[in-house]
Amino acid sequence: MYSLNSVRKNYFSKQVVILFVLFISAVSGYAQNGMERKQLFDFNWKFFLGDTSEAKESNFNDESWRKLDLPHDWSIEGQTHPKNPTGGGGGYFPAGIGWYRKTFQAPDAWKANKIALYFEGVYMNSEVFINGKSLGVYPYGYSSFSYDLTPYLNFGKENVIAVRVDNSQYMNSRWYSGSGIYRHVWMMVTNPVHVAHWGTAITTPAVSAKKATVLVKTVVKNETSSAQRIVVRTLLSNKSSKSAGKDQVQIELPANSEKEITQTIRVSNPLLWTPETPYLYKAQVQVLKDKKVLDDTKTAFGIRSIKFTAENGFQLNGKTVKLNGGCVHHDNGCLGSAAFDRAEERKVELLKAAGFNAVRTSHNPPSEAFLDACDKLGLLVMDESFDCWKIGKNKNDYSKYFNQWWQRDIEALILRDRNHPSIFMWSIGNEIPERGDHSAIETAKMLTNAIKKIDADRPITSAICDNGKDWSKLDTLMAVHDVVGYNYHLWSAPSDHQRVDSRIIVQTESYPRDAFANWKLVQENKYVIGDFVWTAMDYLGESGIGRWYYSGDVPGEHWERDFFPWHGAYCGDIDLIGWRKPISHYRSMLYNENEKLYMAVREPAPEPLEIKTTLWSVWPTWESWSWSGFEGKTVQVEVYSKYPKVRLYLNNKIIGEQPTTRDQQYKATFSIPYFPGSLKAVGIENDQEMESTVLQTAGDAAKIKLKADRKEILANGQDLSYVTVELTDKDGVFQPNATNHLNFKIEGPGIIAGLDNADLKDCEQYVGNTRKAWHGRALVVIKSTHSAGDIQLTITSPGLSSDRLTIKSSSEKSN
Numbered sequence: 001m002y003s004l005n006s007v008r009k010n011y012f013s014k015q016v017v018i019l020f021v022l023f024i025s026a027v028s029g030y031a032q033n034g035m036e037r038k039q040l041f042d043f044n045w046k047f048f049l050g051d052t053s054e055a056k057e058s059n060f061n062d063e064s065w066r067k068l069d070l071p072h073d074w075s076i077e078g079q080t081h082p083k084n085p086t087g088g089g090g091g092y093f094p095a096g097i098g099w100y101r102k103t104f105q106a107p108d109a110w111k112a113n114k115i116a117l118y119f120e121g122v123y124m125n126s127e128v129f130i131n132g133k134s135l136g137v138y139p140y141g142y143s144s145f146s147y148d149l150t151p152y153l154n155f156g157k158e159n160v161i162a163v164r165v166d167n168s169q170y171m172n173s174r175w176y177s178g179s180g181i182y183r184h185v186w187m188m189v190t191n192p193v194h195v196a197h198w199g200t201a202i203t204t205p206a207v208s209a210k211k212a213t214v215l216v217k218t219v220v221k222n223e224t225s226s227a228q229r230i231v232v233r234t235l236l237s238n239k240s241s242k243s244a245g246k247d248q249v250q251i252e253l254p255a256n257s258e259k260e261i262t263q264t265i266r267v268s269n270p271l272l273w274t275p276e277t278p279y280l281y282k283a284q285v286q287v288l289k290d291k292k293v294l295d296d297t298k299t300a301f302g303i304r305s306i307k308f309t310a311e312n313g314f315q316l317n318g319k320t321v322k323l324n325g326g327c328v329h330h331d332n333g334c335l336g337s338a339a340f341d342r343a344e345e346r347k348v349e350l351l352k353a354a355g356f357n358a359v360r361t362s363h364n365p366p367s368e369a370f371l372d373a374c375d376k377l378g379l380l381v382m383d384e385s386f387d388c389w390k391i392g393k394n395k396n397d398y399s400k401y402f403n404q405w406w407q408r409d410i411e412a413l414i415l416r417d418r419n420h421p422s423i424f425m426w427s428i429g430n431e432i433p434e435r436g437d438h439s440a441i442e443t444a445k446m447l448t449n450a451i452k453k454i455d456a457d458r459p460i461t462s463a464i465c466d467n468g469k470d471w472s473k474l475d476t477l478m479a480v481h482d483v484v485g486y487n488y489h490l491w492s493a494p495s496d497h498q499r500v501d502s503r504i505i506v507q508t509e510s511y512p513r514d515a516f517a518n519w520k521l522v523q524e525n526k527y528v529i530g531d532f533v534w535t536a537m538d539y540l541g542e543s544g545i546g547r548w549y550y551s552g553d554v555p556g557e558h559w560e561r562d563f564f565p566w567h568g569a570y571c572g573d574i575d576l577i578g579w580r581k582p583i584s585h586y587r588s589m590l591y592n593e594n595e596k597l598y599m600a601v602r603e604p605a606p607e608p609l610e611i612k613t614t615l616w617s618v619w620p621t622w623e624s625w626s627w628s629g630f631e632g633k634t635v636q637v638e639v640y641s642k643y644p645k646v647r648l649y650l651n652n653k654i655i656g657e658q659p660t661t662r663d664q665q666y667k668a669t670f671s672i673p674y675f676p677g678s679l680k681a682v683g684i685e686n687d688q689e690m691e692s693t694v695l696q697t698a699g700d701a702a703k704i705k706l707k708a709d710r711k712e713i714l715a716n717g718q719d720l721s722y723v724t725v726e727l728t729d730k731d732g733v734f735q736p737n738a739t740n741h742l743n744f745k746i747e748g749p750g751i752i753a754g755l756d757n758a759d760l761k762d763c764e765q766y767v768g769n770t771r772k773a774w775h776g777r778a779l780v781v782i783k784s785t786h787s788a789g790d791i792q793l794t795i796t797s798p799g800l801s802s803d804r805l806t807i808k809s810s811s812e813k814s815n
Contacts, residue, residue, distance in 0.1 A: 037296065038188055040184065041186055042070040042717075043070075045067070046065035046066065046067055047066045047072065047074070047098060047100055047180075048062070049096065050097065051164075055101060055162055058160045060101070069718070070182075071180075071182045071184065072100075072182065073182045073335070073337045074179050075094055075167075075177075075180075076093065076178065076334070077336075077765075077766075078093055078094035079094070079763070080093055080564075080763050085171075086173075087170070088542070088544065088564070089171055089174045089543070090175070090176055090541050093176065093540070093541075095167040097166050099163070100163040103160050104160075106157070108155050112192070114148070114189075114190050114191070114192055114223055115149045115150045115153060116148050116149060116197070117187060118144070118145075118146040118188050119145055119146065120183035120186075120367060122165055123167060123178055124166065125139050125165070125166035126141075126181075127164045129160075129162040130152045130153070131159055131160055139405060141364075143408075144183075146197060163181060165179065172395075172396040176337070176539065176541030178336045180337075182338050183368075184368075190295060191287070193221070193222050193224065193230060193289065194294065195218055195285055196221045199219035200217065200419070201216075202214060202215065203217075207272070207304065211268055211270065212266070212303045213266055214245065214266070214267055215262065216264075217260055217261070217262050218260070219258055219260050219261075220251070220259055220287060221253075224256070225256065226255050227253065228252070229251075229252045230250070230251060230253060230288060230289050231251075231287070232249050232250075232263070233248035234248070234263050234265065234283060236267065236281055236282070236283055236284075237282045244267050245266060247263040248263075267303065271303070272304050273302030278376060279302060280300045280375060281302070282300055282301070299419070302375060306457075308529070309504070311526060311527075313504070313527060314424070314529040316424075322522050322529065324357050324587070325357070325360060325531060325536075326351060326360070327362040327508075327509060327533065328347070328537050329535070332344070333540070333576040333754070333766075333779075334779065335753060335766075335781060339369055339370070340783075341719075342718075342719055344366075345373040346578075347537070348377050349377065351536055352378070352379060354580055355584070355589075355594075356536055357378075358379065358532070359380070360382040360384060360532045361383055361384050362534075362535075363386065371423070374422035375420055375422045380422055381420065381424065383417055383423045383426055384426075384430065385410055385429065386398055386430070388429070389402055389406075389429060389432050389434065390403065390434060391432075406446075406447070407450060411450065411454065414454045425458055425459050425460070427463065427485065428460060428461075429447075429463070430462065431463055431487060432464075436467045436473065436474070444477060448480060448481075460481055460482050460483075461506065465488060471489070483506055483529070484503055484506070485506055485508035488509055488511065490518055490528065493505050493528050497527055506528070506529050506531075507530070508532050510531050512534070513583075513618050515533070515586060516665045519591065534616065535572045535573075536574060537572040542558060543562075544557075544563035545570070545614075546569050546571030546616040547570055548611055548620050549612050550606075550610065555612065558614070565762070565763045569760070570760055573587060575758040576760070576779075577724065577756050577777060577778070578722070578779070582621040582638065582640075583618050585598040586598070586640045586667070596643060597641050597642070597643065597646070597682075597683045597692070598640045600624075601625065601635055601636070602636040602637075602638060603621065604630050604634075624737070625676075625679045626735065626737055627674050630674045632674065633673065634671050635673075635674045637670040637679065637681075638667065638668070639669075640666060641666060641667075641668065641683055643660060643685050644661055645657055645658065645659050645683075646668050646684060647689070648670050648680070649680040649681075650678070651678055655672055656672075676697035677696075678694060678697070679694065680693070680694045698733040699729035699730060699735070701728070702799075702800060703730065703732065703800060704727060704742070704796075704800050704802055705725070705726045705727070705803060706724070706805045707726070709721060709723075710807075712809075713782075714784060715785065715788040719784045719809075720783055720784075721782045721791075723779070723793060723807075727773055727800070736776045737775070737776065739772055739773055739774060740773050741773075741798075742773060742778055742795055742797050743770055743795065743797065744793070744794075745769070745795075746782065747792040749788065749791060750782045750784055750791035750793075751782070751783050752768075753783035754767060755767070755771040755778065755779065755780055756771070757771055758777065788810055790806050792804065792805075793807065
């Protein structure tokens, strides 16, 4: 395994102003002789669900095994069942033990190079073998790791990689984890003289609108038996590929040694990275000997400064930013935990479209593709490490491995991610069970010190919740942190500030229903930098959190009992197919100015039943004026507005008018009798009707309507198109109550990667070719193969007119 001891111990004095440039994870560069430095190793694997110890051997017969490509999550392919041992926490999905094998050629040209295999993430307890030789076991399913293959390869011959994945020890997670090699795998081919793995760090001692000083630190390794005189050259370029600065330095590296090289480059008139303007530059670091390039890496980076004070909160490039944040887990809905680049990018697109400017990666390191998308699209990231430390929350969770593995895992997190411009803060834990004990203070110091040795710039937080005792007794633990994370406790911030006026506070989790109260606390207190709702998106596992139910159903919160068939969490602002719930529009309206009017209707309860909510739920509310069976009965219409007043019309008759100022929390509720037709809300300013939104009663479902987020994808075996299915009446009006069963057929060079409808009580499998609609919608995810051509998707349902969609799969992306 690559050593993590190559990090130089650069201690920086703790400063209030933190200025730096950051770069994205290394983009593929080129080693000597034109060979790719970083080669994707995802394709042509074989898989077996079960355990067979002989599978590690090179000569093992795997002909009967399933052929597949990575990323792969075998749990999502299975059937949810109340007896599956992952339980409600894991979404009642199957898990177990699985084996992966891949046969590959190691060309003779590799003999002079160093060869390593890099795994971005395997859940969990993976053991990797090369030609029957065990390279090691890695327990934590969210850490990235690599192994040196060089001593074990048969050059010019076939070699076999075998990976045993053990997710059979339950319970090890409080949410859906997935099972398998669910992130990318890469073959790393480098000259023996090369830039170390995760060996580059870029900071800036000064940033202004006119210039930035870029400090590039690169660890160069000499893995030969003789001294090497080399040149390290760094070239910076902007998005137009024009030079933004350069530097080179000549050094001598003793045999079998490494050295950190520091270079200072000044950039004139830098374009600063912000969520609104996520400008990225490119850094090319080359290692040369006798004018010959030995190693060549390219990375993207952003220039920006951050500052945290109780007086001005969080400042980005000198401007105070309030964080409208959301917590997310790592799953991708119907794809499970499989971290396809497009799935991770779409997730960020959805978060941005919902008005979030920050995300918390609860409660583990995310994929590199997710962070790359945050950099590219402009989403601030609180990068979190662990859900627990020495005391666990489940029998087989990370607490079993903490003492032995915490340092390797925290270093893997910081070294891998430290240069992403989107990351503004590290989080070392979540609701740690021992938070009331002195041992927690020592552990927090230990983790903080380890991070500061690598990255002294970003602040460190963790999510702290009430331990049922005197909240102030947690002050000593909070004092270890640069920014204190409050879970569900922001209401105490004003009184806490009176006690500790230097404390900087961020609410790391909050109830969705408390959006206005939390927004108000964020706006009115400079030392409160933002709020992160639990959660930004629905997710698999933690079954039943956010649920509502009818009187007579089994009562209680999600942790009190099993609520199967619930197999996921409905507390998100965005559901599993990407639909923004009404609470999403309301929250975004509080923090942003791009949306000023929205209307939805609270679901009426069928008498004599009542609708019951739980702690993380909001009242089920829908963009619907189709309430058959409730004619003449009172329903409640909610209008969210940034206009001073709103006016409501039903069938072109004025129903009423209400103020929607801050005093009304930008919300009006109209109680009116339901009659079919057209319901219209209008924003009023200076007695003028400025903007309107309409809900129309729909007839019976008659048509299927398809909409793809991308009609052209790459024929690379991994690209995705998300196709939303909506059911309408004969006139094209969306029917929000439709539950028709849909049949999906695909022709051409594509496959159905997953199906969903956002109903977390629907136990139909996520992999297949049939799915019911829920509230009039469904989703199908199309994945490309390695062949170009037209992919034809046809969806039919008895009694409905079908629809057909063509997606072009191209060998190259068109401009």
